[in-house]
Amino acid sequence: MNSHSGVVAFPGAGSFGSEFGPLLRELKPTAWLARYPGRFGRDFGTAAGSFEELVLACATQVTCRKLVRPVLLGHSFGAYVAYATAARLQKDGAELSALVVVGATAPELFTIPEVATRSRSGTAAYLDDIDPVLVPGESSSDWRDVVVDMAYQDLRLLGGFDSADYEMLRCPIFAVRGEEDPLTSDAGIAEWAENTSDTCSRLVFPGGHSDFLGSAEFVSWVARGITTPPVIGIHQ
Helix, strand or coil, X not given: CCCCCCEEEECCCCCCCHHHHHHXXXXXCCEEECCXXXXXXXXXXXXXXXXXXXXXXXXXXXXXXXXXXXEEEEECHHHHHHHHHHHHHHHCCCCCCEEEEECCCCHHHCCCCHHHHHCHHHHHHHHHHHCHHHCCCHHHHHHHHHHHHHHHHHHHHHCCCCHHHCCCECCCEEEEEECCCCCCCHHHHHHHHHHECCCEEEEEECCXXXXXHHXXXXXXXXXXXXXXXXXXXXXX
């Protein structure tokens, strides 16, 4: 892969980006967090009213940074935002180095359980089933309410996502999962190949849905420019 000017990280549902902490620190200042509208207080606008509005806001952030062939890296919900943002940027004439989608089955296979968007309690239960660390415990009730509310809104926005609305990418895709992730499978992430005319590589790291994002193996793989296979597994 040729050189790029930075890595843009897209957080998961309800997340403020802490899952990317080790990666952002390692790659500073060439990595930064995509800021979803309304996520970081009133000074950053109001929450997006649709999935496409969210994508437009993220694409605008990347464009304003004038990045040259950036890598877009998204986790879970953020993987679909990153994919749609990549398609939007490509349509506007931008060239991307790669799309890295983590903990997300291919768009054509993805469905959101109805219970996850029916109520905030349903959202909390859905996230707890995927990974108990995604939602703070009852001892941090105020912060738990914030995270669950954000995740509820994110998942409802994701209901408006349809991969058919976006053109096929022309950059490589790296589809990544934790080997114990209950939300994905090897076959599910392999189907990301249908969304690019370039190569699609499937990678598996030790861990669950999100814990491996802070591992030395994952961080060093991204830091090397995602050109060298990681220590666990890679499949074309």
